[in-house]
Amino acid sequence: MKLTILGCYAATPRTLTNPTAQLIEIKNRLFLIDCGEGTQVQLRKNKIKFSKINQIFISHLHGDHFYGLIGLISTFSLLNRNNDLHIFGPKGIKEIILLQLKLSNSWPNFGLFFHELTSNQSEVIFEDDKVLVKTIPLKHRVYTNGFLFEEKLDQRKLNIEAVQKYQIEKCYYQNIKNGKDILLDNGTLVSNNELTFDPEKPKSYAFCSDTAYNEAIIPIIENVDILYHEATFLQSEANLAAKTMHSTAKEAATIAQKAQVKQLVLGHYSTRYDAISLFKEEAETIFPNVLLADDGESFEL
Amino acid sequence: MKLTILGCYAATPRTLTNPTAQLIEIKNRLFLIDCGEGTQVQLRKNKIKFSKINQIFISHLHGDHFYGLIGLISTFSLLNRNNDLHIFGPKGIKEIILLQLKLSNSWPNFGLFFHELTSNQSEVIFEDDKVLVKTIPLKHRVYTNGFLFEEKLDQRKLNIEAVQKYQIEKCYYQNIKNGKDILLDNGTLVSNNELTFDPEKPKSYAFCSDTAYNEAIIPIIENVDILYHEATFLQSEANLAAKTMHSTAKEAATIAQKAQVKQLVLGHYSTRYDAISLFKEEAETIFPNVLLADDGESFEL
Structure with a gap:
C-alpha cells in the first residue's frame, strides 16, 4: 500500500502548493482521491501513468477538491484512453461534468460512469477481489464524505x-x-x-477531509493503519476552524488517538502559517505517530 | 500597451507548458483573454494583481481555454474581491459557472456579470473612455471568437x-x-x-485563437499593431490542421501578410514539435515580423 500526496494545501492553488489530490495504491490498483485544479500536472510531475487510474473518489464539491476533474477527464480523452472511468462523488458532480463535455462538444471515447453519493451513513461504494471502499460521512459546510480503503484478506x-x-x-x-x-x-x-x-494482515487507509471535529467517524476508522485527517488550522485559530467547519491539528490528533489508528498523516494546511512543522508539534502533544503530508511526498506501508 | 503570455500551448497543461491565457494591458486597464487550467497560478507567478482584472474574455468552450475560470472566480471570492467582474464568452459559460457555484454553495461576494456571445458578425462587446473591444468571428469546431482591442484616440x-x-x-x-x-x-x-x-496614434491588438485559416477576418484585423494568431501545426501537418480546424504557422503568416499587420505573434503550439523556433522559421518565409509567444513572455508596444 502506497500513498502519494499530489496536493495537500487548503483553499487555492499557488505557485508552490497544490490543492487536495492524492493517490492510494493498493495491490496494484491506483485510486485517485480528490482532484483539485492542477492535479493532471501533479500526476505528470510524479510520473504516474494516467491509464492506471480507473476510479476517482471526490469528497465534496468545494473547488479545491474537484476543479481539476474536468481537465483530467478531457486529457484522458486526448490520450485516447480506452478503459472505463468510474467517478464517485456527491450528487451534482455528474451534471457539472456532463454540461462541460456537452458545451465543448468533446464527448469522451471511453466509458464514463458516475456513482453519485447522497447517504449520510457509511456505505460500501466499491468492491473488487482485492479492495473494498466505504464512505466516511464527514461534517462540513457542504455534503462531504471521507473514504476508507480496506485490503481484503488474501488467500492463505x-x-x-x-x-x-x-x-x-x-x-x-x-x-x-x-x-x-x-x-x-x-x-x-x-x-x-x-x-x-497465515496471509498478510490486510491494511487499511482512511481519508478524512474536509471535516469539523467529528467523533461519529471513530467507529468507522478504528484501528486503520493510516489515517489522513485534515488539519487546516492550529488550536490558536480554533474559532476559525469551528466557523469554517475545519479541524485543528490537535483535533485531528484527538480523533487518531480515540480511534487507535497506527499512523496519523496531517494535511489540508491553511497557507497562513510559516511552517507546517507547527502542525506536527501540536498534534504530537496528543498522539505520538504523526507524519506531515506534503506535495510530492509518498508514504509506504 | 503590454501583452503578457500566461500560457500559449495547445491541448493540455503540462509540467512546463500552460494552456491559453494572456493579459493585455491598455492604458492601465488589464484584460484577461482566455483562462486555461492553472491560469491563477500563472497570474501569481507573473505577479499580477488579481484585483486589477475586471473583464475576462473567453474565446470558446474548449477546456484549454476556460477550465481555469471557475477556479479564478472562486479565488477572487476567497480574496474578498469587491469589484464587479464581467465575463464575455460563448453562450453556455454562465450555466457552467453558476452550476458549480451553486453546488459548492459558494456564491461570490462581488458582482458577477456574464455577457454571452452568439453572433457570427463582428460586434462591439466592451467600450469605455479608453478602449473598445470587438469580436472577431473565427472558424473552429465550436463557436469561437477572437477579440480586437482598440485604444481610443487620446485628446490632443x-x-x-x-x-x-x-x-x-x-x-x-x-x-x-x-x-x-x-x-x-x-x-x-x-x-x-x-x-x-497630435496625440499618440491609437494602438490595436487582435487575438485570434483557435481558428482554421480564415480570410474573412482580414477586414476586421487590417493594420493592427499586433496580431496574435494561433499556429498549432507546421505545414507538414497541414492535413491535421484542416481536420481539427487549426492553423499552420504558414497560414498564420499569410493572414498577417494579407491584413498588413505590423507584428505577428505566434502561439497555441502543439507539443509534438521539438522546438517552437520551427514555427518562426516557417512563418518568416511569408511575413517578416514574427515573434514567438512563450509562457511568461511579455511584448511591449
Missing part, C-alpha cells in the same frame, strides 16, 4: 515444504490456499494449518 | 510653450486639448494646430 499462503512432504498433487493447491483440509490416499486427514501460513 | 497634447507665449489662462486648457481654437482678448484667433501636438 502455501507451505511448500509441507505439501511436498505429504506428496500432495498440484491440482489441490488452490483448495489448500482457500483453507480446505486434505484427505490423503492413505486415509489421513491433514489439517489446513499444517499446509499453510 | 498641449503645446505648453505656445499657450504660454499667448498667455492663455489654464481654464481654457481642456477646450484646447479637445481641439478648439482660441480667440485671444485682442481679437486674434489662434488655431488649435498652433497650440497642440
Whole structure:
C-alpha cells in the first residue's frame, strides 16, 4: 500500500502548493482521491501513468477538491484512453461534468460512469477481489464524505515444504490456499494449518477531509493503519476552524488517538502559517505517530 | 500597451507548458483573454494583481481555454474581491459557472456579470473612455471568437510653450486639448494646430485563437499593431490542421501578410514539435515580423 500526496494545501492553488489530490495504491490498483485544479500536472510531475487510474473518489464539491476533474477527464480523452472511468462523488458532480463535455462538444471515447453519493451513513461504494471502499460521512459546510480503503484478506499462503512432504498433487493447491483440509490416499486427514501460513494482515487507509471535529467517524476508522485527517488550522485559530467547519491539528490528533489508528498523516494546511512543522508539534502533544503530508511526498506501508 | 503570455500551448497543461491565457494591458486597464487550467497560478507567478482584472474574455468552450475560470472566480471570492467582474464568452459559460457555484454553495461576494456571445458578425462587446473591444468571428469546431482591442484616440497634447507665449489662462486648457481654437482678448484667433501636438496614434491588438485559416477576418484585423494568431501545426501537418480546424504557422503568416499587420505573434503550439523556433522559421518565409509567444513572455508596444 502506497500513498502519494499530489496536493495537500487548503483553499487555492499557488505557485508552490497544490490543492487536495492524492493517490492510494493498493495491490496494484491506483485510486485517485480528490482532484483539485492542477492535479493532471501533479500526476505528470510524479510520473504516474494516467491509464492506471480507473476510479476517482471526490469528497465534496468545494473547488479545491474537484476543479481539476474536468481537465483530467478531457486529457484522458486526448490520450485516447480506452478503459472505463468510474467517478464517485456527491450528487451534482455528474451534471457539472456532463454540461462541460456537452458545451465543448468533446464527448469522451471511453466509458464514463458516475456513482453519485447522497447517504449520510457509511456505505460500501466499491468492491473488487482485492479492495473494498466505504464512505466516511464527514461534517462540513457542504455534503462531504471521507473514504476508507480496506485490503481484503488474501488467500492463505502455501507451505511448500509441507505439501511436498505429504506428496500432495498440484491440482489441490488452490483448495489448500482457500483453507480446505486434505484427505490423503492413505486415509489421513491433514489439517489446513499444517499446509499453510497465515496471509498478510490486510491494511487499511482512511481519508478524512474536509471535516469539523467529528467523533461519529471513530467507529468507522478504528484501528486503520493510516489515517489522513485534515488539519487546516492550529488550536490558536480554533474559532476559525469551528466557523469554517475545519479541524485543528490537535483535533485531528484527538480523533487518531480515540480511534487507535497506527499512523496519523496531517494535511489540508491553511497557507497562513510559516511552517507546517507547527502542525506536527501540536498534534504530537496528543498522539505520538504523526507524519506531515506534503506535495510530492509518498508514504509506504 | 503590454501583452503578457500566461500560457500559449495547445491541448493540455503540462509540467512546463500552460494552456491559453494572456493579459493585455491598455492604458492601465488589464484584460484577461482566455483562462486555461492553472491560469491563477500563472497570474501569481507573473505577479499580477488579481484585483486589477475586471473583464475576462473567453474565446470558446474548449477546456484549454476556460477550465481555469471557475477556479479564478472562486479565488477572487476567497480574496474578498469587491469589484464587479464581467465575463464575455460563448453562450453556455454562465450555466457552467453558476452550476458549480451553486453546488459548492459558494456564491461570490462581488458582482458577477456574464455577457454571452452568439453572433457570427463582428460586434462591439466592451467600450469605455479608453478602449473598445470587438469580436472577431473565427472558424473552429465550436463557436469561437477572437477579440480586437482598440485604444481610443487620446485628446490632443498641449503645446505648453505656445499657450504660454499667448498667455492663455489654464481654464481654457481642456477646450484646447479637445481641439478648439482660441480667440485671444485682442481679437486674434489662434488655431488649435498652433497650440497642440497630435496625440499618440491609437494602438490595436487582435487575438485570434483557435481558428482554421480564415480570410474573412482580414477586414476586421487590417493594420493592427499586433496580431496574435494561433499556429498549432507546421505545414507538414497541414492535413491535421484542416481536420481539427487549426492553423499552420504558414497560414498564420499569410493572414498577417494579407491584413498588413505590423507584428505577428505566434502561439497555441502543439507539443509534438521539438522546438517552437520551427514555427518562426516557417512563418518568416511569408511575413517578416514574427515573434514567438512563450509562457511568461511579455511584448511591449
